[in-house]
Amino acid sequence: MRRERAPIWIAILAAIGAAFFVVPLIGLVVKTPWGDALQSLTSTDTMEALKLSLIASLSATAVSLVLGVPLAWIYARIDFPGRTVLRALTTLPMVLPPVVGGIALFLAFGRRGLVGSLLDTTFGITLPFTTAGVVFAETFVAMPFLVLTVEAGLRSMDRRYEAAARTLGARRWTVFTRVTLPLIAPSLVAGAVLCWARALGEFGATITFAGNFPGVTQTMPLAVYLLLESNHPEGSFILSLLLLLVSLAVLVGLRHRWLGSA
Amino acid sequence: MEVRTALGALRLDMKVQIEEGEVVALLGPNGAGKTTLLRTIAGLVPIQSGHVELDGEILEEPATGRYVPTEQRSIGFVFQDYLLFPHLSVLDNVAFGLRARGAGRAEAGRRAMEWIDRVGLENRAGSKPAELSGGERQRVALARALAPDPRVLLLDEPLAALDATTRVAVRRDLKMHLASFSGVRLLVTHDPLEAATVADRLIVMEEGKHVQTGTPVEVTEHPRSRYVADLVGVNLYRGQADHGSVLMPGGQVLAAAGAEAGEVFAVIHPRAVSVHRAKPEGSPRNVWHGRAHGVELYGDRARVMIEGEAPIVAEVTPAALAELKLADGGDVWLSFKATDVSVYPA
Numbered sequence: 188m189r190r191e192r193a194p195i196w197i198a199i200l201a202a203i204g205a206a207f208f209v210v211p212l213i214g215l216v217v218k219t220p221w222g223d224a225l226q227s228l229t230s231t232d233t234m235e236a237l238k239l240s241l242i243a244s245l246s247a248t249a250v251s252l253v254l255g256v257p258l259a260w261i262y263a264r265i266d267f268p269g270r271t272v273l274r275a276l277t278t279l280p281m282v283l284p285p286v287v288g289g290i291a292l293f294l295a296f297g298r299r300g301l302v303g304s305l306l307d308t309t310f311g312i313t314l315p316f317t318t319a320g321v322v323f324a325e326t327f328v329a330m331p332f333l334v335l336t337v338e339a340g341l342r343s344m345d346r347r348y349e350a351a352a353r354t355l356g357a358r359r360w361t362v363f364t365r366v367t368l369p370l371i372a373p374s375l376v377a378g379a380v381l382c383w384a385r386a387l388g389e390f391g392a393t394i395t396f397a398g399n400f401p402g403v404t405q406t407m408p409l410a411v412y413l414l415l416e417s418n419h420p421e422g423s424f425i426l427s428l429l430l431l432l433v434s435l436a437v438l439v440g441l442r443h444r445w446l447g448s449a
Numbered sequence: 450m451e452v453r454t455a456l457g458a459l460r461l462d463m464k465v466q467i468e469e470g471e472v473v474a475l476l477g478p479n480g481a482g483k484t485t486l487l488r489t490i491a492g493l494v495p496i497q498s499g500h501v502e503l504d505g506e507i508l509e510e511p512a513t514g515r516y517v518p519t520e521q522r523s524i525g526f527v528f529q530d531y532l533l534f535p536h537l538s539v540l541d542n543v544a545f546g547l548r549a550r551g552a553g554r555a556e557a558g559r560r561a562m563e564w565i566d567r568v569g570l571e572n573r574a575g576s577k578p579a580e581l582s583g584g585e586r587q588r589v590a591l592a593r594a595l596a597p598d599p600r601v602l603l604l605d606e607p608l609a610a611l612d613a614t615t616r617v618a619v620r621r622d623l624k625m626h627l628a629s630f631s632g633v634r635l636l637v638t639h640d641p642l643e644a645a646t647v648a649d650r651l652i653v654m655e656e657g658k659h660v661q662t663g664t665p666v667e668v669t670e671h672p673r674s675r676y677v678a679d680l681v682g683v684n685l686y687r688g689q690a691d692h693g694s695v696l697m698p699g700g701q702v703l704a705a706a707g708a709e710a711g712e713v714f715a716v717i718h719p720r721a722v723s724v725h726r727a728k729p730e731g732s733p734r735n736v737w738h739g740r741a742h743g744v745e746l747y748g749d750r751a752r753v754m755i756e757g758e759a760p761i762v763a764e765v766t767p768a769a770l771a772e773l774k775l776a777d778g779g780d781v782w783l784s785f786k787a788t789d790v791s792v793y794p795a
Contacts, residue, residue: 347532350493353519354526355546356597365545369536 215431219424228425235402236410237429243318243406244386247325248333251382255333256375260363262334263341281331288327289395296323296396320397321404325386332385333378340374341367384434453498454489461485461657464499472627472634474648476641476668478676482657483637484529487603490635491526492519503601503633520549525594527604531586533578539565539589540574546597564592568626584615591626602627604636608643620646641680645669653677671793673714682747684717684761687795695792701758704734705790712795719752719764721789725782726773733784737761741778744770755781 193201262274280288296303296314306312314320344367352366368375390408397404399413407430414423454461461482467473475483488494490501492509500510508517525546533542544552544561552560565574568588578586587607594602607623608616624647627634638644644651645665653661653668653676661673672678678685688697690708695715697703705715723729729736739757746752751770753763763783770776 345532347528348534350491350519351526351528351532352534352545352549353493354491354522354524355549355593356520357545357549358520361549365549366534369534372536 212431215424215428219428220421228429232401232410233426233429236405236407236426239318239321239402239405240387240407243321243325244329244383244389246322247329247386248379248383250322250326251330251333251386252375252379255330255378255382256337256368259334259337259341260367263338277334278331280328281335285328285389285391285393286395289324289392292324292327292392292396296320315396316398316400316404318397318403321393321406324392324396325389328389328392329382329385333382336374336378336381337371340371340378344370380437384437387430387434454485454494454496461489463654463657463659465652465659467633467635469633470631471650472636472648473650473652474644475635475637475652475654476639476644476677476680477654477660478639480656481654483639483654484605485657486654487526487605487635487637490601490603491524492517492522523600525597525599525602527587527590527594527602527607529606530610531578531590533586533589533593535578538575538577539570539581542578542589543593543596546593550597561592561596564596565589567629568592568622582615583611584619587611587619588622591623595626595630599632601633601635602630604634606637606639608638608640623647641669670791671714672716673795678716682719682752682762684719684722686715686717686759688713688715690792693787695790697759699758701737703759703790704787705792706787707790707792713792714795716791716793717761717785717789719762720750722761722763722783722785724753724755724763724765724769724773724775725784726780728782729784731784732786734787735790736782736784738780738782741775741781744776751775753781755783 258277262270293300293315295301296306298304298307298313298315303314306314314323348366348370349362352362357365388408389406390412393404393406394409399405399409401410405413407426411423411426411430414420414426453463463482463486465473465486475486477483485494489496489509492501495516496509496511498511500512501508503523506517507513507515508522509515533539534545537545540558540561543564544557547557547560548554562571562574565571568591570585570588570592573581573585578589581589587610591607608620611619620643627636627647636644636647648665651661651663651665651668652659653674655674655676661668661677663671668677669681672681672683672685675685686695686697686703688695688703690696690705690710690713692710693704693706693708695703695705695708695713703715708715723733724741728738737757737759739755739761741753742756743754744751745754747764749767750764751767753765753770753775755761755763761783765773765775773781775781
């Protein structure tokens with residue numbers, strides 16, 4: 188078979204589009220001061236920020252799975268008044284400037300916040316400026332990615348398999364765990380990866396709601412930004428590269444199994 | 450069981466009674482509501498009035514608000530495209546119903562394996578459904594439905610997803626497996642051959658309504674609707690009998706030896722109809738005029754569609770087809786004996 192050739196204008200525009208992504212990445216690699224790399228990487232601050240980032244983003248993904256999958260199920264399966272409005276509200280963090288999200292979280296869950304003051308007085312729990320607050324902020328901005336992906340998966344799956352399971356005597360919970368979830372596994376994994384990636388890169392809501400305390404709330408993106416503003420901006424390059432590698436590793440690792448590589 | 454429900458354009462209004470140990474086939478054209486009826490029995494489609502009853506237990510009755518959910522009904526359902534769980538092995542598919550009904554893993558596995566042996570797939574137990582052939586999938590679907598030991602087995606077009614060659618062998622196996630199950634068996638099909646091979650009794654339905662019930666022989670010998678007549682391949686008319694003739698609504702009179710009185714069906718086998726280019730003179734009491742407008746091959750014979758006051762199909766040999774140039778159409782005369790018309794009350 189003859190290979191299809193792209194029309195010249197499509198080829199040129201596509202090449203510019205691709206360069207737009209590739210050039211900054213090359214810039215990062217070329218301009219990184221490799222001599223100081225090892226030192227920057229192994230500094231305790233960096234390691235702490237990396238550890239915190241991984242713990243917080245994975246926790247946010249776990250919380251999103253536990254709460255987001257049932258939410259997606261409700262959206263996909265149950266028709267109730269106000270569903271459209273509620274779905275729009277829960278999707279809002281995808282388009283909302285994260286700083287605004289952080290402020291909203293602060294007003295709701297801050298010490299003087301709507302729910303936060305209750306948490307403080309009754310349970311003595313304060314979320315802002317804690318690691319839990321980081322997980323909170325990251326979940327807030329990242330969960331919608333999971334909910335939307337899983338909802339799409341639930342809507343496109345063949346529901347007759349669920350009917351088949353019911354005729355075999357399976358109760359609704361059994362149908363959900365043994366048939367529905369396995370059948371939407373690809374959406375589940377794709378949603379979780381998107382959610383995790385968004386949580387890992389989270390900056391605005393985190394710094395607004397949880398602050399920037401090394402070892403407690405200072406995640407990698409925050410550390411990168413702080414270094415950039417400091418006297419040694421070169422240090423931020425290597426941290427950026429590290430974040431890039433972690434993201435790339437996950438993408439490549441999952442690509443073949445789940446993300447439908449050609 | 451009596452079921453009344455509406456689903457989009459389809460209005461289902463059926464009364465069906467099935468005895469223990471009987472294999473019943475629901476036969477009807479596409480869109481007749483056969484599958485919907487099966488799904489109401491399974492509780493997958495709600496009924497609006499009437500009731501579904503099994504062994505004296507009411508499963509669903511809108512009048513009293515009673516509804517037993519699908520998972521608590523003792524049914525086995527073989528779906529048209531089988532719907533084997535793609536993420537589970539053959540063994541886990543067959544064990545699914547046993548596990549769902551509370552059997553332990555080892556117990557369910559052992560009993561599932563017995564069923565897999567029975568349908569002859571013991572060396573495929575570890576395979577995923579995607580690795581199986583169509584016929585094998587059908588057997589897994591049957592084993593999966595039967596493993597939990599249901600009281601009713603519902604089969605929706607169990608052979609439709611198979612190609613013609615596999616179908617013959619699978620039909621034979623299906624008949625055998627159905628015979629070994631003692632509960633109520635209800636099969637949906639639009640294939641009269643499948644219905645006649647497998648079932649003790651046929652229920653013909655059209656547009657959501659019951660048309661005819663009987664053994665395969667009764668139904669094929671005395672069709673009561675155009676659909677059944679077309680399936681069997683005979684000419685069917687309905688009219689008013691009057692001692693030796695049948696008056697049809699179009700005004701045509703049919704000489705029929707057995708006709709006495711009242712509303713009747715009249716059946717003429719296409720083989721009994723002779724075709725002529727000139728008006729025949731002879732003993733047959735029925736001589737009609739018409740126009741040939743189509744020819745179909747039917748085994749080693751040809752069937753000629755003839756339009757006239759009453760449309761009729763005649764069966765001729767390929768030699769006669771060529772000699773009379775019937776494929777070209779045109780005016781024809783046809784004749785058949787009054788004794789070749791079979792008449793029965795409508």
